[in-house]
Amino acid sequence: MTDWTDSRTFSNALERAETLEKGSCFEDFSEGQTIEHAAGLTLSAHANELWMSQTLNHDPVYWRSDAARAVGYDDSPIHPDYLLASVMGPSVEDLSEKGGYFLGRDDVSIHDPTVAPGTEIRVESMVEAKRESSSRPDYGIVTWETTGFDAETGDSLLSYTRTNMIPRREPMATDGGRESPTDSRATGETDDSGLPSEFVSPDGPYFEDFRDAHERTTNRDAAVAYRHERGRTMDDVMVATLPLVTLNTAKQHHNDDYMADSPSGEIVAYGDVTRSVALGHARSDERTYREIGYGDEQFHDFVTVGDTIYGFTRVLATEDTDDSEAGEVTFEHYAFNQRDEPVYSGTRTALIQKRNQ
Known part of the structure; x- marks a missing residue:
């Protein structure tokens, strides 16, 4: 079974995944x-x-x-x-x-x-x-x-x-894009990290887009996996103030003296702040209707002031519902830093708005 949070595997995944861009040209x-x-x-x-x-x-x-x-x-x-x-x-x-x-x-x-x-x-x-x-x-x-x-x-x-x-769109597509991946995407071969041979991204933010993308991977060595364009650099407010306004008084978030001899050597971000950044990046590329639940949440490394947090998402499952307004999607979300190292992962199930609304 592929360990998506292994640093080398995750770095390979980032190289091959499409970025869902934000903003207009x-x-x-x-x-x-x-x-x-x-x-x-x-x-x-x-x-x-x-x-x-x-x-x-x-x-x-x-x-x-x-x-x-x-x-x-x-x-x-x-x-x-x-x-x-x-x-x-x-x-x-x-x-x-x-x-x-x-x-x-x-x-x-x-x-x-x-x-x-x-x-x-x-x-x-x-x-x-x-x-x-x-x-x-x-x-x-x-x-x-x-x-x-x-x-x-x-x-x-x-x-x-x-x-x-x-x-303009055309110069950005040629000058601002990443180099095309070689070997695995071009030939359809699976690389040695165990990642799927093909990455698929949804065509839009609605339930039908996630469902159709997921169906395209059925019975194929493929995954719905994509990265989010935005990043958020952790500053003092994110690392120290936000925990304190939630009455989280853990010393590791605001006491530099106490943390000087710790493995990180400095104060670290509250895990729920890092998690929220990752989920915020993901929600910006979907029409969220209602949150249902979360699971298998893990924190893989320290996040400190100055680290920039990005988001990466996989779609694990989709299920239509009797609700005419939304369908159910199960995601696996990752937060990663500027060194492409995963710092958080977890699953999330949400109702996503249907296109006909």
């Missing part, structure tokens, strides 16, 4: 196109104060209700800088995650200066223009108008236009 946009961004958030008082304190925005209107009432507000509203960041953030995955120069933002308009903590926001963008780049043939230039709405009332809260250089 220049060719994906058309003038007049409207994009509803799936992500959105609830504007919280805590995040608002964290933003203001870390950016030295100490205007008492946004901190104290008496100061707010003195200038005509009922209470302290959300700071406009945090509101702007909260509207722009959800747009990144669909618009600019592929990279490219941020050429500018214009016409930032605060439509409601009294936005209160607890407001849920919805974000929408419209492609205003796209054009060729005379200086960078590998890129095009796209301008969007983005608006944040109160999700409950539909009222517009803030809008702006921004312009980015966006990579």
